[in-house]
Amino acid sequence: MKAPRGTQDILPGTSEKWQYVESALIELCKKYNYREIRTPVFEHTELFQRGVGDTTDIVQKEMYTFEDRGGRSLTLRPEGTASVVRSFVEHKVFGQPMQPTKLFYIGPMFRYERPQQGRMRQFYQFGIEALGSADPAIDAEVMALAMASYQELGLKSLKLVINSLGDSESRKQHREALIKHFDPHREELCEDCQVRLDKNPLRVLDCKKDREHPAMKTAPSVLDYLNEESKEYFEQVKSYLDAMEIPYVVDKNLVRGLDYYNHTAFEIMSDAEGFGAITTLSGGGRYNGLVEDMGGPETPGIGFALSIERLLMALEAEGIELPVNEGIDCYFVALGDQAEKEAVRLTYQLRKAGVQVDKDYLGRKIKSQFKSADRLEAKYVIVLGENELEAGQANVKSMETGEQQEVSLADLVTYLKNKLAGGK
């Protein structure tokens, strides 16, 4: 049996890295005052069709959709925003006194795609959403947190790319301009773009195949079609980034894949060597109007999401070692049946007292038990044999210095607690 395609097991040795990263992200959220929300991993299919958008690749070909025994069409969540917004509306969080509502989530997402490194069918996203504020400063805050997610862990080769898609009015005009611009060249564009031109002309702009087409260079830019308000909003966002001295580049061809975005759109990419084709670490943007689409009151929103897998890849690419896999406190070596029983008792006592202890369960001889202790990087080894038992003492050995000391069994817990606390 194998795990299904595009899924992976995260085993000890790696799981510690995940734990480390996840808790770092949670800590970061505390500083920015984003609080956790947990939503179901599956939702009504309709939620994503409406929320993410029917024209998107996600909805058209990547959803894990199934029918439950009651005949409902459900879908494993392909992203987090739709669920968060649904929950926000369902629980009328918009009516609560503390606004804006600042949330974060972390968990698995599912997309049916051809797997490759950094792209799994079940993958993990960490994301935040700020609902209820149309202040450009919060756009900047979201980007700041996004960047900090990586910087906190020591990553350096990062590139923040931003763009503005404008409000719905700007987008509409731009869309028409694009169609007008490209339609005469329709036949010269790649097949995909011919489809894009009808469905979502914005996407033609970031086509890699047609990059060199002359019409591409003269194509109307989103930025040129921003109305005054949108333009001003974008300027404000940039000025806040400048105030925080967060470097960014504006890429007028940056287009996000989901329908709900407007105004601010951004991506964080890795510059690091050793990254393959997939260099996008995370992405986000503003989605004013989505809450309304979900049946809530007019509420602006912005958020972003990052892939934990890709974050881990970035760490690897930059050669950053996370401080995990530290050794355990003690290893209990027991010799003989009597001692074994006493060892079990004392191990239990030590653990209750907060000491990290393990012992042998394979009935191995002393030498092998020491090997295990060594491999576990135990700081202390407690040896309890016939002799010690008779004397009512245990031999405690510091694996670092090699020093040994007889400690009465009654004092063992306090002795070790002291030692481990750095006492004498």
Added chain:
RNA sequence: GCGGUCGUGGCGAAGUGGUUAACGCACCGGAUUGUGGUUCCGGCAUACGUGGGUUCGAUCCCCACCGGUCGCCCCA
């Protein structure tokens, strides 16, 4: 979904159309009787992705499928 490439024991990695498929690491045991990372000796292992086909015979040849990987699409 499309194209390239790959698939040998826990990991890494040789190899051949034909008796018992190298080796390294790891693991386990031993090197005078109860003490760890080195060394020496010995041992272990459901190993040729799966299913067909060609052949007297296939791990090695052919096909399909599955899986990994790289790229495209797209994205996190």
